[in-house]
Amino acid sequence: MLELQQVSKTIGDKQIVHDVSFSLDKGKSIGLIGPNGAGKSTLVKLISALEKPSSGCIHFFGEDVQKWSVKKLAQHIAVLSQDGLAPYPITVYDAVLMGRYPHLGFFQREGKKDHELVEDVLETTGLSEFRDQMLDTLSGGERQRVAIAKAMVQHPQLLILDEPTTFLDIGHQRQILNLVQSWQKREGLTVLMVLHDLNLAAQFCDELVLMNQGEIVNIGTSEQIIARETLQSVYQTDPEIIRHPKSNIPQILL
Structure with a gap:
């Protein structure tokens, strides 16, 4: 459905995104995670054609998103920012x-x-x-x-959420993400969400894409990504990994 092929974005002499490649299948929920400055929000702007990549291409249903008209793209992709x-x-x-x-x-x-x-x-x-x-x-x-x-x-067929829960309390965070998850399951919606909260990402995403300094570090399930050594190298912190008492998915304590 969505495919990124060696996508890079350079602004001035600074490379914000470097050779990013991954695909997103219909009906899946993908979490884009990583520290501040990893290039996540820039990547969202490239996918939604708000900005043009310096190199590489982004295909949506086999066609370069840069060739889609704004109106046609809006018929298939909805973007929700943290400001709502x-x-x-x-x-x-x-x-x-x-x-x-x-x-x-x-x-x-x-x-x-x-x-x-x-x-x-x-x-x-x-x-x-x-x-x-x-x-x-x-x-x-x-x-x-x-x-x-x-x-x-x-x-839309693709919903892009750029840090949709950043300014919300835990009650509203759960409400918003449950709403999206129910919509996804009911209609086979495809979701790409940027999340800073790794615990929420592990709970609400089928797969995680971990970025750092504009590059993809790893792609996989929460079991594969939420691991002490991986998080130590990317976030420069030493987390404690525990299991969620109901779902048994990995969760993080600092």
Whole structure:
């Protein structure tokens, strides 16, 4: 579905991403992890065609993403940043409805099916009671949930999350990631998420891509990546690895 082939990005005389290659299969959830400055967010911008690679190529369904129009790309890829939706003075309903814009023609208004889809998504995400509330009156966690709803009505095949839980408390972190996971399993959605919290990455991702200094260090399951020696070399710290009491996946204590 998505394939990166020796992708590099240089800004000035600094190489931000260097020869990155990996593929993402349909229906999988991949966690992009690594320390600050590893090149994760830059890679997300390259995948979503917000920036152009200095070398290498990124193929989405066999076609270079740089050849896709902005509107066509938005019909297939939804991107959610750590900031979520800006607190504009519009209603939650209208903010979610904006997710249908990539699927409308020039001067075309939203139809009955678009509004029905918004209603269904508001119900699914537990936002029906907020439908008429102004976006700028919501908390950060609530706005992030609205951003997920907007992405859901966009009907993408690939959802890219760039540190979606950074500013959220643990309750909202769990809520957002559970919402994404349920959506993924229900519709076969493909997810690429950048996460700083390695414990969340291990719990919610099928596979992890570990980056450091613009390069891929390792790709594998949480069992393969969440290992003391690997984390020591990348994060320059000595973690204690324990087992989650329910799922038995590796978790980190400092």
